[in-house]
Amino acid sequence: MITVEELKKIRENTLKKMDLKLHKLQEEILDKEGALNKKLILICGGPGCHSSNVEEMKARFEKRILEKGLIHVEVSIAGCFGLCESGPNIEVYPEGIFYSRVKMDDIDEIVDKHLCENVVVERLLNEGAIESGKIKHVSQVNFYNKQKKIALRNCGIIDYNDIKEYIALDGYQALAKAITEMTQEEVINMVKDSNLRGRGGAGFPTGRKWETAFKYDADQKYVICNADEGDPGAFMDRSILEGDPHSVLEGMALCGYAIGAEQGYIYIRAEYPVAVERLKIAIKQAKEMGLLGRNILGTDFSFDIELRLGAGAFVCGEGTALMESIEGRRGMPRPKVERTAHKGLWGKPTIINNVETFANVPPILLKGADWFRSIGTEDSSGTKVFALGGKVKNTGLVEVPMGTTLREIIFDIGGGIEKDRKFKAVQTGGPSGGCIPEEYLDTPVDFGSLSKIGSIMGSGGMIVLDESDCMVDIARFFLDFTVDESCGKCVPCREGTKRMLEILERITAGEGRAEDLDRLESLAEIITSGSLCGLGQTAANPVISTLKYFRDEYEAHIYDKRCPAGACQALLEFYITDKCIGCTKCARSCPVSAIRGKVKERHVIDTEKCIKCGACMEVCPVGAVIKR
């Protein structure tokens, strides 16, 4: 077991070895002499890039470096760099060169040219990295320069499998400070003063929650980290857990100290095997060093953490359902008679917080509540991590100060809409959230502002939609999700969402009726007011918000039997324009022989026979087949 002194020593010793990595943070080289000869290749091991087997890439780099006899080059894998769209991503330090879409076969070239001859491989540079002929430092690329990283502070820098690198960047210093110098009340007050609000969706003030559990006497208390990440289109928590697992462990231990708990659980979805693996390693390392377990850092504070796996039920992200699941039952929400901060897991006072919430706690303890409050807005302090996805150019992971506008996130950081189509809406908050149209793009993103315009901050999923996306179909998609995931306890949620889905399916199939919109609205009201948990209470939001902002699209489906976005198959007609060169490919690919025409003459589709499979469109060499 180590002492506070030894912790400091580990920090200093490891820091010395990390000077090139710190360059990423400070843009200056600590040890100028050494750095001139030394180079660091940093490979992104985030969820996106990891799928292309980064370990193999690392090995290939090392092999070539050895062959070339280079001695001062280090190759390291770190957590998500954020720019998943252009992955696999690689950075070279100290110069801060950012290479994208690097394939296995490109590696030798990077070593031979860049490392041996000091010539940048321009064809692999990230698109954002060149401006008026000059190559920019990675931190100056548009995608990064508007971001501010607190929860992701170490992601993409440290080696997630090495606790020492976490310690080097102030890791476990907050815990050491709290348990040796601060009382439980002081820790709670600091979190309260920072105005940190839960990042799992609802935005409940974290400090107040902790205080409630602290004040309630019990022989046993628990801390739970909610890593169920149920929003179908979001991966913030996954990236934190995989890129910087110790920040979550430290946040949990701090919570444990503050409320007086000795046991923590991380409830993580089973779909994230990589995160589970890295957490297991992190917990083991922390225990070996005595930063978790009995008598942490020689004090009388003990805290242990166990992993529990979810099994694919969205409702288990809800606090009480999650507790039911940990206890080994069906994950159904409990009636809220008693607060979980009083009676939670196994009937004991329990604090449940989101992954990102916990990751924010150590920096607050170290830098103070005022520092945290100076970032963000009055309503919401600090930053928020978003998973930017859908029809935006730079899909990936971004962290911005609260109060950044949607436009800045989507157009400045995200680079705008792909294929230069027109922006239509942005969906935030997943199945509990709503769709925000163009006129509200200048809304600052914080808890209060988003709920004012009919959406929610949610956990951080942000899906950008363009003119080719049908809003009725998007509402249908989310309802389909809720129907699948409702636990079935409450009738309005179980039956009401089904009725809504049926109506939406009818509308997208071109069989909508005049009374359908009224019926959707009244169902929305009943489901919202008559459900026990957040899943049911917010299930109608995707419908309510699209009805509010895109009513004309619903009406076009119902009255004109037309899908303005050209997305609903049933309402489309395939048509061959005069671009047709008569190659007969379409006629041969049509599974129902609905296309007629002679060689070298324009072909025609028999709309009666056509099953709208789109096969003709796919094979047409000149793009003559269109949907209309």
Next chain:
Amino acid sequence: MKFNFNWEGNRNKIQKLMDFMKENRSKKGILMMALHETQDLFGYIPLEIMELISKELKTPLSEIYGVATFYSQFSLVPKGENVIGVCLGTACYVKGGQDILAKLEELLAIKEGQTTPDGKFSIDATRCLGACGLAPVMMINNKIYGKLTLDKVEEIINSYR
């Protein structure tokens, strides 16, 4: 369909499961963990094993069955040798995840939730796999394939045949 559980052939796995339960006996909420272990070991949750767990934990079979059927990750029937999970999360849906699923169903001539008669493939529709930046995405036995196109899907499947 009825499956005959092979007690003899599964003796090792059963032993492993029993060891796991013994090791974790003191931990609270062991049922979920036992079901995960079962799913990992056998690839599904055989009724026979649920009966064993029921005896071991002194928990009624009906309760275990209730838990096992609540969670979509637990399967009560054997899966294919290669389990394909097609992401139908939001990011993938708006980028054509549905078409990827349709292509797979056509290629393998089975529907989502089914297994090919030769037991080689099964297709599941899943929610977000956490690689939304690469949408549309599918996962085959824990390996992620991103930025899929219909042609790429065919190529990938052929590499598993």
